[in-house]
Amino acid sequence: MLQAEYTEHHLSKGVRLIFIPTVKFKTISMALFLHQELREDLAALNALLPAVLEQGSRRYPDKLTLQRELENLYGADLFADILKSGERHIPAFTLESPHDKYLGGKHGLLSDDMSVLGSVIADPLVEEEGFKKEYVEQEKNQLIKDINALLNDKGAFACERCVALMCGSEKFGTYKLGRVEDYNTISPVDLYRYYREVISANPVDIYVIGDLEERQVLQEAGETFNFFRNGSPKTLPSTEIEQPVKEVKRVEEEMQVSQAKLILGFRTYTAYSDRQYCALLVYNGILGAFPHSKLFMKVREEAGLAYYVYSRLERHKGLMVVAAGINYDDRHRAQEIIEQQLADMRERRISDEELENTKKALVSRLLSQQDSPIQLISSHLNGTIGGKIYTTEELIAGIEAVDREELAAVADKITLDTVYILRPREGDS
Amino acid sequence: MSTNYQLIENRELQESLYYYRFFPGLDLYVLPRPGYQKKYAVFSTCFGSIDNRFRVEPEQKITELPDGVAHFLEHKLFEDERGNVFDRFAALGASPNAFTAFTQTAYLFSCTANFEENLEHLLNFVQEPFFTEQTVQKEQGIIAQEIKMYEDHPHWQVFFNLLAGLYLEHPVRNDIAGTVDSIAQITPELLYRCYNTFYHPSNMALFVVGDLNPERVGHQVGTNMAGRNYQAMGEIVRIFPDEPEAVTRERTVKELIVSEPILFVGFKDNRPPGLAGRELMRREILMELLLDIIFGSSEQLYNDLYRKNLVDENFGAEYTAENTYGYTMVGGETGDPDQLYERIMEAVKSIKSEGISKEQFERHRRKILGGYIRRFNSLEFIANNFLAYRFKNADLFELPAILHEVSREEAMQLIDENLDSSKHTVSLVVPPEES
Numbered sequence: 001m002l003q004a005e006y007t008e009h010h011l012s013k014g015v016r017l018i019f020i021p022t023v024k025f026k027t028i029s030m031a032l033f034l035h036q037e038l039r040e041d042l043a044a045l046n047a048l049l050p051a052v053l054e055q056g057s058r059r060y061p062d063k064l065t066l067q068r069e070l071e072n073l074y075g076a077d078l079f080a081d082i083l084k085s086g087e088r089h090i091p092a093f094t095l096e097s098p099h100d101k102y103l104g105g106k107h108g109l110l111s112d113d114m115s116v117l118g119s120v121i122a123d124p125l126v127e128e129e130g131f132k133k134e135y136v137e138q139e140k141n142q143l144i145k146d147i148n149a150l151l152n153d154k155g156a157f158a159c160e161r162c163v164a165l166m167c168g169s170e171k172f173g174t175y176k177l178g179r180v181e182d183y184n185t186i187s188p189v190d191l192y193r194y195y196r197e198v199i200s201a202n203p204v205d206i207y208v209i210g211d212l213e214e215r216q217v218l219q220e221a222g223e224t225f226n227f228f229r230n231g232s233p234k235t236l237p238s239t240e241i242e243q244p245v246k247e248v249k250r251v252e253e254e255m256q257v258s259q260a261k262l263i264l265g266f267r268t269y270t271a272y273s274d275r276q277y278c279a280l281l282v283y284n285g286i287l288g289a290f291p292h293s294k295l296f297m298k299v300r301e302e303a304g305l306a307y308y309v310y311s312r313l314e315r316h317k318g319l320m321v322v323a324a325g326i327n328y329d330d331r332h333r334a335q336e337i338i339e340q341q342l343a344d345m346r347e348r349r350i351s352d353e354e355l356e357n358t359k360k361a362l363v364s365r366l367l368s369q370q371d372s373p374i375q376l377i378s379s380h381l382n383g384t385i386g387g388k389i390y391t392t393e394e395l396i397a398g399i400e401a402v403d404r405e406e407l408a409a410v411a412d413k414i415t416l417d418t419v420y421i422l423r424p425r426e427g428d429s
Numbered sequence: 430m431s432t433n434y435q436l437i438e439n440r441e442l443q444e445s446l447y448y449y450r451f452f453p454g455l456d457l458y459v460l461p462r463p464g465y466q467k468k469y470a471v472f473s474t475c476f477g478s479i480d481n482r483f484r485v486e487p488e489q490k491i492t493e494l495p496d497g498v499a500h501f502l503e504h505k506l507f508e509d510e511r512g513n514v515f516d517r518f519a520a521l522g523a524s525p526n527a528f529t530a531f532t533q534t535a536y537l538f539s540c541t542a543n544f545e546e547n548l549e550h551l552l553n554f555v556q557e558p559f560f561t562e563q564t565v566q567k568e569q570g571i572i573a574q575e576i577k578m579y580e581d582h583p584h585w586q587v588f589f590n591l592l593a594g595l596y597l598e599h600p601v602r603n604d605i606a607g608t609v610d611s612i613a614q615i616t617p618e619l620l621y622r623c624y625n626t627f628y629h630p631s632n633m634a635l636f637v638v639g640d641l642n643p644e645r646v647g648h649q650v651g652t653n654m655a656g657r658n659y660q661a662m663g664e665i666v667r668i669f670p671d672e673p674e675a676v677t678r679e680r681t682v683k684e685l686i687v688s689e690p691i692l693f694v695g696f697k698d699n700r701p702p703g704l705a706g707r708e709l710m711r712r713e714i715l716m717e718l719l720l721d722i723i724f725g726s727s728e729q730l731y732n733d734l735y736r737k738n739l740v741d742e743n744f745g746a747e748y749t750a751e752n753t754y755g756y757t758m759v760g761g762e763t764g765d766p767d768q769l770y771e772r773i774m775e776a777v778k779s780i781k782s783e784g785i786s787k788e789q790f791e792r793h794r795r796k797i798l799g800g801y802i803r804r805f806n807s808l809e810f811i812a813n814n815f816l817a818y819r820f821k822n823a824d825l826f827e828l829p830a831i832l833h834e835v836s837r838e839e840a841m842q843l844i845d846e847n848l849d850s851s852k853h854t855v856s857l858v859v860p861p862e863e864s
Contacts, residue, residue, distance in 0.1 A: 024464040026442070026805045063735070067727035071792045074799030098802035102441060134736075141738050148688035149762065154581045256686050256861060259577040292519035301513060304567045307575035325578050353520060360522030360542070367466040367541040373806065 014233025017221050020209040028210040029373035031094040035203040037236050038089040038171050043178030045194045050080035050091040051139040052131050057119040073112050074098050084176040085385050086239035086316025111220055118224030130188030140183045147177045158261035162420035166265040172317050200230045209373045241271050241318040249418040257424050260328035265418040266320040272386025278398030279406040285358035287311045292357050294341040305330050316386055328423045346411040348404050362399050366392055432647025441829045447643040451654050453661045454631025459643040468639030469539045469808040470548055472555050475820040476627035477532040478605040486663030495614040497607020500529040502620050504568050505560055514554045523547045531601055533820055552653045558624045560617040573609050583687045587858045590681040591695040594854035597677040598670035601754050629662045636812040669753050674699050676854045684861040692766040694773050697852040698755035706822025709750045711831050716748035719840045721793045723780050730776050739769050752821050777848045790837045801828055
């Protein structure tokens with residue numbers, strides 16, 4: 001059996017529970033995702049929501065109390081975050097603890113874990129019709145710091161800049177944490193009102209994984225996540241991938257750094273639910289996802305121009321980003337070699353080894369996801385976001401069936417949109 | 430031919446580990462994990478960036494290395510006479526990688542098919558070096574880019590400045606990859622000299638984990654080794670300089686593009702060189718408890734600092750103990766490094782007078798135990814950490830037992846030795862002043 005079996009239940013309208021029973025892991029893992037659309041005017045609210053909820057609930061009114069409770073649950077790890085995936089923006093909560101059977105004796109951790117998670121999400125600390133003011137202000141400051149801190153990782157910074165330039169007029173151009181100025185106007189009452197709105201109307205997915213009884217999981221989850229729901233759940237728009245490229249944007253920016261970053265942003269015009277999705281995975285694999293890929297072999301191993309060079313998909317938005325850390329003086333040569341690899345892909349210059357090795361690597365990566373609770377969750381979540389749930393078997397069969405015709409068809413659609421270079425200031429490199 | 434394994438059972442984790450030592454000294458560990466798709470193998474040598482002066486008994490001649498040789502060698506082993514080692518792994522559907530740390534170099538792969546062929550390839554490429562002038566030269570360009578990438582990495586810079594602030598002589602103060610100048614001195618002869626010493630089976634270990642049959646793995650490794658005619662080798666004598674008790678300097682400041690300053694305080698621990706493996710591990714566990722009690726997210730200090738916007742959620746403390754050095758580091762990104770520094774130093778002072786409550790100690794003990802169990806979901810975690818402890822003569826599987834043994838009193842005793850304000854240094858990265 002390849003695919004982890006799961007069962008799906010509706011706790012109330014738009015609140016879904018997915019239970020994956022397995023004896024394989026040492027843990028009890030659970031997650032809750034609150035689906036929302038990605039929009040510039042909502043971004044700061046969405047980012048602030050998990051950050052504030054995580055500060056404390058009615059039952060655990062501050063972080064200290066909450067953290068101590070988690071420590072007593074054998075170091076259960078609660079993590080609240082905001083995900084950007086395609087044009088979805090998703091407040092996300094995960095909680096993982098060891099499974100009782102490794103602690104000697106019965107501890108009832110499923111019930112305790114779920115009760116803490118439920119308390120944080122469904123029973124927040126409220127004062128004067130709003131979230132606690134102190135927490136809202138504190139988390140605004142933290143998120144503004146996080147926005148500014150993107151600068152600290154030059155590789156990630158350069159990729160974000162490229163995507164922002166590329167999708168400036170689209171919803172996808174919205175940064176995951178929004179803009180600094182958006183935080184000024186949010187009051188604790190606004191945020192609480194927004195919370196009430198999304199928790200009662202937007203789709204919610206809850207996942208539970210572990211060596212557990214389905215009946216007990218269902219019962220606990222039903223009692224814990226009994227949000228008030230407003231009729232049928234809101235329908236969220238799907239990600240727009242058809243933006244045409246009129247002219248390639250070329251932007252260089254300067255910073256006090258040693259190494260230049262070269263980023264090429266492409267549009268693939270292939271969506272997650274498309275028939276050609278598997279061909280796109282294989283295309284990206286041959287081009288730059290692995291150490292045997294063309295980019296690594298040509299730019300690094302043959303030309304010795306870079307330590308890292310890769311291509312990566314944003315699979316819901318249908319973007320492909322190629323990134324390399326290089327000497328600024330090598331930028332033309334590096335870009336030429338990169339573009340030559342894309343040209344080779346279009347002209348079907350793909351060896352049997354490249355094709356077969358990439359398929360094997362992709363299949364291996366898919367199978368390996370079965371060994372991690374969080375990856376099991378993400379792969380199902382991706383299906384929900386992308387509007388098509390693939391089983392592992394379907395994806396493997398799809399990948400194995402990809403031929404050069406389909407790769408050429410995918411390659412023909414791939415269009416360069418933006419070239420971004422972060423360059424050292426004169427004298428810094 | 431069956432392998433005469435020693436079976437190591439761990440009751441807490443419900444794991445069975447198979448161990449066997451092959452002549453002339455290669456240690457094999459096999460951990461079966463039924464139900465896992467992935468199989469993972471890591472083949473490591475106890476040779477890291479700090480091993481830069483050595484001799485082999487009975488020889489008296491000492492070899493001295495420029496910085497970055499262990500890491501350079503790691504890169505170069507990926508090339509063999511037929512070309513690139515990645516190609517063969519790729520053909521077998523495996524995902525290979527390698528890393529060099531202060532005390533070890535590891536070669537690894539994960540796969541979901543063709544395990545035996547992949548393992549054979551791992552054993553072969555690591556045991557068959559091929560270094561030429563030309564390939565060495567090409568690698569110098571690639572590693573120079575790797576070094577430059579780290580030059581722009583503020584957390585890496587603050588870390589190495591901290592180590593250089595703590596250590597005057599010990600090679601842990603030097604970057605693992607070396608410098609552009611030091612790697613320019615590397616030659617094929619030097620690589621072979623290191624290879625022949627540190628890649629001898631008696632200095633290596635192999636850990637394999639996944640849905641595997643230990644008998645088959647043992648047979649395969651035994652057969653591979655038997656064909657290579659290894660001879661016993663004299664002991665490797667690693668020579669470390671005399672390190673003063675005191676730190677190198679009080680403070681190191683570096684300007685880099687960062688959104689706000691990064692501050693770390695380091696405390697030097699001079700005790701580890703005299704400690705045996707289990708004691709070293711016990712010390713690590715005690716320090717993890719102690720630091721979590723002082724600086725952890727469930728305690729007053731962190732919550733005060735966070736509320737005052739002085740730290741973010743990445744603020745933290747950790748302790749490292751190896752055979753030849755040890756240190757604590759505390760800190761993170763902060764808008765006010767002076768105030769954060771004051772608060773850290775005060776906290777270290779006040780824990781001595783305030784002490785640790787029984788409730789605190791038990792709660793943190795539970796947290797560490799739970800975190801340890803959770804990490805056993807990851808095959809990579811188990812294999813990599815098992816070998817790291819093995820090279821300091823300790824056993825990862827003993828953590829729960831040691832955790833149950835240790836006491837509050839022992840933790841309190843470590844404050845004087847380990848968080849001594851006369852042996853501390855500060856490393857700071859700040860944004861450049863507007864020019």
